[in-house]
Amino acid sequence: xxxxxxxxxxxxxxxxxxxxxxxxxxxxxxxxxxxxxxxxxxxxxxxxxxxxxxxxxxxxxxxxxxxxxxxxxxxxxxxxxxxxxxxxxxxxxxxxxxxxxxxxxxxxxxxxxxxxx
Amino acid sequence: xxxxxxxxxxxxxxxxxxxxxxxxxxxxxxxxxxxxxxxxxxxxxxxxxxxxxxxxxxxxxxxxxxxxxxxxxxxxxxxxxxxxxxxxxxxxxxxxxxxxxxxxxxxxxxxxxxxxxxxxxxxxxxxxxxxxxxxxxxxxxxxxxxxxxxxxxxxx
Numbered sequence: 172x173x174x175x176x177x178x179x180x181x182x183x184x185x186x187x188x189x190x191x192x193x194x195x196x197x198x199x200x201x202x203x204x205x206x207x208x209x210x211x212x213x214x215x216x217x218x219x220x221x222x223x224x225x226x227x228x229x230x231x232x233x234x235x236x237x238x239x240x241x242x243x244x245x246x247x248x249x250x251x252x253x254x255x256x257x258x259x260x261x262x263x264x265x266x267x268x269x270x271x272x273x274x275x276x277x278x279x280x281x282x283x284x285x286x287x288x
Numbered sequence: 289x290x291x292x293x294x295x296x297x298x299x300x301x302x303x304x305x306x307x308x309x310x311x312x313x314x315x316x317x318x319x320x321x322x323x324x325x326x327x328x329x330x331x332x333x334x335x336x337x338x339x340x341x342x343x344x345x346x347x348x349x350x351x352x353x354x355x356x357x358x359x360x361x362x363x364x365x366x367x368x369x370x371x372x373x374x375x376x377x378x379x380x381x382x383x384x385x386x387x388x389x390x391x392x393x394x395x396x397x398x399x400x401x402x403x404x405x406x407x408x409x410x411x412x413x414x415x416x417x418x419x420x421x422x423x424x425x426x427x428x429x430x431x432x433x434x435x436x437x438x439x440x441x442x443x444x
Contacts, residue, residue: 241326
Protein backbone atom coordinates (compact mmCIF):
# COMPACT_ATOMS: atom_id res chain seq x y z
CA UNK A 172 0.00 0.00 0.00
CA UNK A 173 1.23 3.52 -0.76
CA UNK A 174 2.64 5.49 2.15
CA UNK A 175 0.04 8.24 1.62
CA UNK A 176 -2.75 5.64 1.98
CA UNK A 177 -1.13 4.26 5.14
CA UNK A 178 -1.07 7.77 6.61
CA UNK A 179 -4.77 8.11 5.78
CA UNK A 180 -5.33 4.79 7.61
CA UNK A 181 -3.41 6.25 10.55
CA UNK A 182 -5.61 9.37 10.66
CA UNK A 183 -8.85 7.44 10.12
CA UNK A 184 -8.04 4.98 12.92
CA UNK A 185 -6.98 7.92 15.11
CA UNK A 186 -10.39 9.57 14.75
CA UNK A 187 -12.16 6.25 15.30
CA UNK A 188 -9.96 5.50 18.33
CA UNK A 189 -10.77 8.88 19.94
CA UNK A 190 -14.50 8.06 19.69
CA UNK A 191 -14.27 4.39 20.74
CA UNK A 192 -11.77 4.91 23.58
CA UNK A 193 -13.90 7.79 24.92
CA UNK A 194 -16.95 5.49 25.06
CA UNK A 195 -14.83 2.76 26.69
CA UNK A 196 -13.59 5.16 29.38
CA UNK A 197 -17.08 6.53 30.02
CA UNK A 198 -18.28 2.96 30.56
CA UNK A 199 -15.44 2.31 33.03
CA UNK A 200 -15.75 5.32 35.24
CA UNK A 201 -18.87 7.37 34.52
CA UNK A 202 -21.83 5.07 33.74
CA UNK A 203 -20.82 2.62 36.47
CA UNK A 204 -18.51 3.08 39.44
CA UNK A 205 -15.12 1.53 38.59
CA UNK A 206 -15.52 -1.38 41.02
CA UNK A 207 -18.84 -2.31 39.39
CA UNK A 208 -17.48 -1.80 35.88
CA UNK A 209 -14.73 -4.40 36.35
CA UNK A 210 -16.86 -6.90 38.27
CA UNK A 211 -17.17 -10.33 36.66
CA UNK A 212 -20.96 -10.20 36.27
CA UNK A 213 -20.94 -6.73 34.68
CA UNK A 214 -18.25 -7.69 32.15
CA UNK A 215 -20.06 -10.92 31.32
CA UNK A 216 -23.28 -8.99 30.65
CA UNK A 217 -21.33 -6.58 28.40
CA UNK A 218 -19.84 -9.42 26.37
CA UNK A 219 -23.19 -11.22 26.11
CA UNK A 220 -24.74 -8.05 24.66
CA UNK A 221 -24.03 -8.41 20.95
CA UNK A 222 -23.73 -4.65 20.38
CA UNK A 223 -21.02 -4.21 23.04
CA UNK A 224 -19.17 -7.31 21.87
CA UNK A 225 -18.97 -5.80 18.37
CA UNK A 226 -17.97 -2.48 19.93
CA UNK A 227 -15.09 -4.15 21.83
CA UNK A 228 -13.95 -5.97 18.69
CA UNK A 229 -13.97 -2.68 16.73
CA UNK A 230 -12.01 -1.01 19.55
CA UNK A 231 -9.48 -3.84 19.46
CA UNK A 232 -8.90 -3.63 15.71
CA UNK A 233 -8.81 0.18 15.52
CA UNK A 234 -6.39 0.61 18.44
CA UNK A 235 -4.01 -2.15 17.33
CA UNK A 236 -3.91 -1.03 13.68
CA UNK A 237 -3.28 2.56 14.81
CA UNK A 238 -0.67 1.51 17.38
CA UNK A 239 1.39 -0.82 15.22
CA UNK A 240 1.12 1.45 12.18
CA UNK A 241 2.40 4.24 14.42
CA UNK A 242 5.40 2.14 15.45
CA UNK A 243 5.99 1.37 11.76
CA UNK A 244 6.05 5.11 11.02
CA UNK A 245 8.53 5.73 13.86
CA UNK A 246 10.81 2.89 12.73
CA UNK A 247 10.75 4.15 9.14
CA UNK A 248 11.76 7.60 10.40
CA UNK A 249 14.90 6.08 11.92
CA UNK A 250 16.11 4.43 8.78
CA UNK A 251 15.18 4.68 5.13
CA UNK A 252 16.50 1.62 3.33
CA UNK A 253 14.39 -0.74 1.23
CA UNK A 254 15.21 -3.95 3.20
CA UNK A 255 14.49 -2.17 6.50
CA UNK A 256 11.12 -0.91 5.24
CA UNK A 257 10.19 -4.40 4.00
CA UNK A 258 11.03 -6.01 7.36
CA UNK A 259 9.25 -3.28 9.30
CA UNK A 260 6.12 -3.59 7.12
CA UNK A 261 6.11 -7.38 7.41
CA UNK A 262 6.60 -7.19 11.18
CA UNK A 263 3.78 -4.67 11.47
CA UNK A 264 1.33 -6.86 9.55
CA UNK A 265 2.34 -9.92 11.58
CA UNK A 266 2.03 -8.08 14.90
CA UNK A 267 -1.43 -6.79 13.97
CA UNK A 268 -2.62 -10.25 12.90
CA UNK A 269 -1.30 -12.00 16.05
CA UNK A 270 -2.60 -9.44 18.54
CA UNK A 271 -6.00 -8.98 16.86
CA UNK A 272 -6.35 -12.78 16.75
CA UNK A 273 -5.54 -13.07 20.47
CA UNK A 274 -7.97 -10.29 21.42
CA UNK A 275 -10.67 -11.68 19.15
CA UNK A 276 -10.23 -15.06 20.83
CA UNK A 277 -11.03 -13.41 24.17
CA UNK A 278 -14.17 -11.78 22.74
CA UNK A 279 -15.36 -15.00 21.07
CA UNK A 280 -14.74 -17.15 24.15
CA UNK A 281 -16.45 -14.59 26.38
CA UNK A 282 -19.50 -14.48 24.11
CA UNK A 283 -19.77 -18.14 23.10
CA UNK A 284 -17.50 -19.95 25.59
CA UNK A 285 -18.59 -22.74 27.89
CA UNK A 286 -19.97 -22.50 31.42
CA UNK A 287 -17.86 -20.61 33.99
CA UNK A 288 -14.87 -22.67 35.13
CA UNK B 289 33.30 14.52 2.52
CA UNK B 290 31.94 11.40 0.80
CA UNK B 291 28.17 11.03 0.49
CA UNK B 292 28.14 8.01 2.82
CA UNK B 293 30.07 9.88 5.53
CA UNK B 294 27.78 12.88 5.16
CA UNK B 295 24.72 10.65 5.60
CA UNK B 296 26.22 8.88 8.62
CA UNK B 297 27.08 12.24 10.23
CA UNK B 298 23.54 13.54 9.77
CA UNK B 299 21.75 10.35 10.84
CA UNK B 300 21.27 10.83 14.55
CA UNK B 301 18.41 8.33 14.96
CA UNK B 302 16.87 8.21 18.43
CA UNK B 303 19.47 10.69 19.74
CA UNK B 304 17.70 13.35 17.67
CA UNK B 305 14.51 12.68 19.63
CA UNK B 306 16.17 12.77 22.99
CA UNK B 307 18.15 15.97 22.52
CA UNK B 308 16.02 18.92 23.65
CA UNK B 309 18.50 21.43 22.15
CA UNK B 310 16.57 24.23 20.43
CA UNK B 311 13.20 22.56 21.02
CA UNK B 312 10.05 24.64 20.67
CA UNK B 313 6.54 23.65 21.85
CA UNK B 314 5.77 21.92 18.54
CA UNK B 315 9.00 19.90 18.72
CA UNK B 316 8.22 18.82 22.29
CA UNK B 317 4.72 17.85 21.16
CA UNK B 318 6.28 15.76 18.38
CA UNK B 319 8.55 14.05 20.92
CA UNK B 320 5.76 13.34 23.42
CA UNK B 321 3.33 12.19 20.70
CA UNK B 322 5.74 9.37 19.85
CA UNK B 323 6.73 8.53 23.43
CA UNK B 324 3.10 8.43 24.60
CA UNK B 325 2.10 6.43 21.51
CA UNK B 326 4.64 3.71 22.28
CA UNK B 327 3.66 3.75 25.98
CA UNK B 328 -0.03 3.37 25.12
CA UNK B 329 0.69 0.49 22.74
CA UNK B 330 2.66 -1.30 25.49
CA UNK B 331 -0.27 -0.78 27.87
CA UNK B 332 -2.75 -2.07 25.26
CA UNK B 333 -0.66 -5.23 24.82
CA UNK B 334 -0.65 -5.74 28.60
CA UNK B 335 -4.38 -5.03 28.69
CA UNK B 336 -4.95 -7.68 26.00
CA UNK B 337 -3.13 -10.09 28.27
CA UNK B 338 -4.97 -9.24 31.46
CA UNK B 339 -8.44 -9.15 29.86
CA UNK B 340 -7.79 -12.61 28.38
CA UNK B 341 -7.94 -13.89 31.96
CA UNK B 342 -11.66 -13.18 31.84
CA UNK B 343 -11.83 -16.36 29.75
CA UNK B 344 -9.16 -18.21 31.75
CA UNK B 345 -5.99 -16.76 30.18
CA UNK B 346 -4.06 -18.12 27.16
CA UNK B 347 -5.30 -21.68 27.72
CA UNK B 348 -8.83 -20.81 28.85
CA UNK B 349 -11.98 -22.03 27.16
CA UNK B 350 -14.66 -19.67 28.44
CA UNK B 351 -15.64 -17.15 31.14
CA UNK B 352 -13.78 -17.89 34.35
CA UNK B 353 -14.60 -16.04 37.59
CA UNK B 354 -11.61 -17.60 39.37
CA UNK B 355 -9.07 -16.53 36.69
CA UNK B 356 -10.62 -13.02 36.66
CA UNK B 357 -10.37 -12.84 40.46
CA UNK B 358 -6.73 -14.00 40.22
CA UNK B 359 -5.74 -11.28 37.72
CA UNK B 360 -7.69 -8.71 39.76
CA UNK B 361 -5.70 -9.66 42.87
CA UNK B 362 -2.51 -8.75 40.96
CA UNK B 363 -3.52 -5.46 39.35
CA UNK B 364 -6.36 -4.03 41.45
CA UNK B 365 -4.25 -2.25 44.06
CA UNK B 366 -2.76 1.22 44.58
CA UNK B 367 0.19 0.54 42.27
CA UNK B 368 -2.07 -0.76 39.50
CA UNK B 369 -4.33 2.26 39.91
CA UNK B 370 -1.35 4.64 39.69
CA UNK B 371 -0.39 2.96 36.40
CA UNK B 372 -3.97 3.47 35.15
CA UNK B 373 -3.84 7.17 36.08
CA UNK B 374 -0.59 7.52 34.10
CA UNK B 375 -2.23 5.71 31.18
CA UNK B 376 -5.17 8.15 31.26
CA UNK B 377 -2.70 11.09 31.38
CA UNK B 378 -0.73 9.98 28.31
CA UNK B 379 -3.86 8.76 26.50
CA UNK B 380 -5.57 12.15 26.68
CA UNK B 381 -2.42 14.01 25.68
CA UNK B 382 -1.92 11.66 22.73
CA UNK B 383 -5.56 11.97 21.67
CA UNK B 384 -5.88 15.76 21.82
CA UNK B 385 -2.43 16.35 20.34
CA UNK B 386 -3.30 13.79 17.65
CA UNK B 387 -6.38 15.84 16.73
CA UNK B 388 -4.05 18.87 16.41
CA UNK B 389 -1.82 16.89 14.04
CA UNK B 390 -4.79 15.90 11.88
CA UNK B 391 -5.97 19.53 11.76
CA UNK B 392 -2.43 20.59 10.78
CA UNK B 393 -2.34 17.88 8.10
CA UNK B 394 -5.58 19.31 6.72
CA UNK B 395 -4.05 22.80 6.82
CA UNK B 396 -6.74 24.11 9.19
CA UNK B 397 -4.38 25.55 11.82
CA UNK B 398 -1.48 26.48 9.56
CA UNK B 399 -0.66 29.96 8.24
CA UNK B 400 0.62 30.76 4.80
CA UNK B 401 4.38 30.18 4.62
CA UNK B 402 6.44 33.32 4.11
CA UNK B 403 10.06 34.46 3.96
CA UNK B 404 12.04 33.84 7.14
CA UNK B 405 13.03 36.99 9.02
CA UNK B 406 14.76 37.74 12.29
CA UNK B 407 14.15 36.34 14.99
CA UNK B 408 13.54 33.33 12.75
CA UNK B 409 10.33 32.08 14.34
CA UNK B 410 8.48 29.60 12.10
CA UNK B 411 5.70 31.67 10.53
CA UNK B 412 3.71 28.75 9.20
CA UNK B 413 2.70 27.68 12.71
CA UNK B 414 -0.56 29.38 13.56
CA UNK B 415 -1.79 30.47 17.01
CA UNK B 416 -4.11 27.44 17.05
CA UNK B 417 -1.12 25.09 17.15
CA UNK B 418 0.13 26.41 20.47
CA UNK B 419 -3.38 26.66 21.95
CA UNK B 420 -4.04 23.02 21.11
CA UNK B 421 -0.71 21.86 22.53
CA UNK B 422 -1.40 23.61 25.83
CA UNK B 423 -5.00 22.36 25.72
CA UNK B 424 -3.68 18.80 25.29
CA UNK B 425 -1.57 19.17 28.43
CA UNK B 426 -4.41 20.77 30.42
CA UNK B 427 -7.01 18.18 29.33
CA UNK B 428 -4.58 15.34 30.08
CA UNK B 429 -3.97 16.64 33.61
CA UNK B 430 -7.73 17.14 34.17
CA UNK B 431 -8.41 13.59 32.94
CA UNK B 432 -5.72 12.21 35.26
CA UNK B 433 -7.36 14.01 38.20
CA UNK B 434 -10.71 12.51 37.15
CA UNK B 435 -9.10 9.05 36.97
CA UNK B 436 -7.62 9.58 40.45
CA UNK B 437 -11.06 10.46 41.83
CA UNK B 438 -12.66 7.45 40.14
CA UNK B 439 -9.99 4.97 41.23
CA UNK B 440 -9.09 6.23 44.71
CA UNK B 441 -12.18 8.15 45.83
CA UNK B 442 -14.83 5.86 44.35
CA UNK B 443 -16.39 8.55 42.14
CA UNK B 444 -18.12 7.61 38.93
